[in-house]
Amino acid sequence: MSIRPVVVVGDVGLDVITRPSGEIQWHSDTPSAVALVPGGAGGNSASWLAGLGASVTLVARIGSDAAGSTCRHELEAAGVTCAFAVDPTLPTCMVVILLDAHGDRTMFPDRGANKAFSVGDVDLASLGLPAEPRPHLHLSGYVLFDAGSRAAGLESLRQARALGWSTSVDPQSPALIEREGADTFLSWVAGVDLLLPNENEVAALGGMRAILEHTHEVVATYGAAGARWVGVGVDETAEAPFVDNVDATGCGDAFNAGLLSAWLRGENRSAALRAGVSAGSAAAARVGARPA
Structure with a gap:
């Protein structure tokens, strides 16, 4: 059975991923491995969805610059239809990502053109x-x-x-x-069919019960502990395999795509x-937030 068409609304940009070789020497030099890769929560989920066989359209805003052209080219090459507005002033989003020895990340985002994404773009x-x-x-929560x-x-x-479509939101x-x-x-997000938080976002939102007073169902991720789907009369879990966590960037975006591709x-x-x-x-087993 084919996957229902998906429209993703969310950020598009480039990630500068930095992996220090050891303890950071603040105010001095720390040799590092640095990679410039496509990113943005919307672009990530759209790429994974396309890779899993979905017909996917990405609605977003980019800058009129080389970074924006790079983002569009990479996404179209992956099979994503790009419904982009082009900002004449603001640059394409750029995010600096600092990885620790365990692959966990700290992000320094400059949303650029994404922050000017407007009603007229939808x-x-x-x-x-x-x-x-x-x-x-x-919908990626960063937009909200x-x-x-x-x-x-x-x-x-x-x-x-x-239009009668089903909906999902990742709080991010x-x-x-x-x-x-x-x-x-x-x-x-009141009334959405699926809210897709991680365990920290569940806690920040007041727990499963509080979330379910506003959304139909919740699918929560728990890192190495797997995932859980909860709703009225629904409580399903899935375990996660052991992986060497190289880079946690975009793991949630990839999870969303995997889950939605199967559900749809x-x-x-x-x-x-x-x-x-x-x-x-x-996604956790490789550097970068997009499919290999």
Whole structure:
């Protein structure tokens, strides 16, 4: 059975991934391995979805610069349809990522053109997707957390509901949830079919029960402990295989793609969880947030 079409709304940019060779020598020099790779939560999930066989369109905003052209070329080569607005002033997003010895990351994002993503950039009906099979909208929470792009993120959810599409949202950041407040974030995502937080985001949102008062179902990830799908009469879990965590960047984006590709193909929740864990584990085992 084919996968229902997916529209991803989220950030696109480049990641500068830095892996120090040892303890960081602050105010001096630390030899490091540095890689410049495509990134952005929206671009990551879209690439993984395309790699898993989905027909996927990415709605985003890039700069009118070489970085934006690079991002578009890489995504189109991966099979993603790019419905991009081009900002004449702001640069394409750039994120500096610092990896520790365990592959866990600290990020320093400059969202660039992503923060100017506007309501005028969102017209889901114009994408030309058929009513059947019913499309699905996946939204990255970063769009909601930036005051400049929030209205566009909320508009994408509104349009998807009006068109009868299913919806999912990844909260993306416990720190940003705490900054805005759990009640505020949950009001933004009220009524979505799937919320896709990690364990820290679940805690920041007040736990599963609080989340389920606003969303239909929740799929939470727990790193090496696997994942859990919870809803009314639903409580499924999946274990994670052991992997050498090289780079945690984008593991959640890959998980989302794996889970959605299976679920939108009509597989049951248990199979979808396993597919999500498999994709997330594959992402953890390599540097960068995109499929090999």
